[in-house]
Each structure stands twice: as structure tokens, then as C-alpha cells.
Amino acid sequence: MNFASTALLAFAMSTDAFAAAVGKGAALHKPRFSEALKTGLIFGVIEAITPVVGWGLGLAAAPYVAAWDHWIAFVLLCGLGLLMVRNGCTLPEGLQAKPAKHSFWVLAATGFATSIDAMAVGVGLAFLEVDIVSTAAAIGLTTMIMVTLGVMLGRVLGAIVGRRAEIAGGAILIGIGALILFEHLSGAA
Structure with missing residues (x-):
């Protein structure tokens, strides 16, 4: 994967965390930067x-699956992408009580x-020649930044932007999956 693919993947992986962070930020009265950064660090490390x-x-x-690796990556990325699109299009099931503060465990x-x-x-990246350490670091750092911003912007932006994100x-995940498949089938990989 090249730099652009890694950056897009990192962004795509951080969007659901961003959407959750917007909700977390919206649930707080006036989120401080320290709360946003704590949330970003927790999400980023896990991500x-x-x-x-x-x-x-x-x-x-x-x-065991080397002959099918490009198809596996394609199906995983497209399936996850479609799930994210579907989740982004669904309406919230109901109003939830606002927490007084966000605990580490939550x-x-x-x-x-x-x-x-x-x-x-x-799992899909294992079938490609990817430097997993730099890819994981990019995903974690991007998630940390996106979540920190999401918490800070939560009260202003609300849940609508979170769903759009x-x-x-x-x-983006669907596009990356399609690109992987196209590169393999066209012999460009």
C-alpha cells in the first residue's frame, strides 16, 4: 500500500470513532481539551x-488462502464499508440519558x-505486502486526532455530522477494496 492508501485507510478507520466521539462530546456540558485528549488517546491506542x-x-x-487474498481483502473492506454506510444511514433508536462524565472503562x-x-x-492487510507497524500507527494517530476533534466539536456539530462521517x-473502505481488487486483476499490484 502506498502513502495515499494508508492515509485513506487511517481516515476511514477513524470515522466511526469520530462519530462516537461527537456523541460523547455532545453528552458533556462543556468538554475540556483534557477530556477530549484523554478520549482520543484511549480510542487511538485501541484502534x-x-x-x-x-x-x-x-x-x-x-x-492457506494466498490464491484468494485479493478477494478476501475486497470482501472484508466492502462488507465493512457497507456496514458503516448502513449504520450511518440509520436513525438513533432513542434518546439516551447523558452521563455525568465519561469513565475510562466506558x-x-x-x-x-x-x-x-x-x-x-x-486480517485483510495480512494478505498484502503491508508494513503493519506504520499502518497501525497511522490508524491510531489519525483516530486520536479525529476523536479529540470529535469530542470538542460534539456539542456544536451533533449526531448528524457523526452519521455523515x-x-x-x-x-472510502469500499473504494480501497475496489482498488485492491482492480490492481490485482489488472496486474498492477
Whole structure:
């Protein structure tokens, strides 16, 4: 993967965390930068670890599926992208009570829930020649920045922008999956 693909992947992986952060920021009375940065760090670390775990799982299976690796990456990325688009298009199920403050465990659980897609992407990356450390670091750093901004902008932007961000992230994942498949089938990879 080149720099542009890595940057787009990192952005796509951070959009669902950004959407959650906008909600977290909207739930706070006046979020301080320290609260936003704490949230960003928690989400970023988790988002950086999960693709490495997925990559390790995928690497273990790589010899058995080498002939189909491009299709696996395509299906995983497109499936996750479609799921993100669908989630971004659904309306909230109801009003939830606003928490007094966000505890570490609540933030960690939310961060993990939004990083499941990064683990699945990590599985797909195992079938490609990818430097997983730099890719995971890019995903983690981008997530930290996006989540910090999301918390700070939460009260102003609200849930509508969060859903649009998730739709954009899903579309980017679908595009990356299609590009991987196209490059392999055209012999450009």
C-alpha cells in the first residue's frame, strides 16, 4: 500500500470513532481539551492495537488462502464499508440519558466497539505486502486526532455530522477494496 492508501485507510478507520466521539462530546456540558485528549488517546491506542491483532490472525491463515487474498481483502473492506454506510444511514433508536462524565472503562469499551472493523481490516492487510507497524500507527494517530476533534466539536456539530462521517468512511473502505481488487486483476499490484 502506498502513502495515499494508508492515509485513506487511517481516515476511514477513524470515522466511526469520530462519530462516537461527537456523541460523547455532545453528552458533556462543556468538554475540556483534557477530556477530549484523554478520549482520543484511549480510542487511538485501541484502534492501533486491533489491526495488528487482526494482521497476526490473517498472517497465520495466509498460506492457506494466498490464491484468494485479493478477494478476501475486497470482501472484508466492502462488507465493512457497507456496514458503516448502513449504520450511518440509520436513525438513533432513542434518546439516551447523558452521563455525568465519561469513565475510562466506558471510553475503552466504546473504543473497542468502534475498532472491531480495524481488526477485520488487519486480517485483510495480512494478505498484502503491508508494513503493519506504520499502518497501525497511522490508524491510531489519525483516530486520536479525529476523536479529540470529535469530542470538542460534539456539542456544536451533533449526531448528524457523526452519521455523515461514518457514511464517508464506509465509502472510502469500499473504494480501497475496489482498488485492491482492480490492481490485482489488472496486474498492477
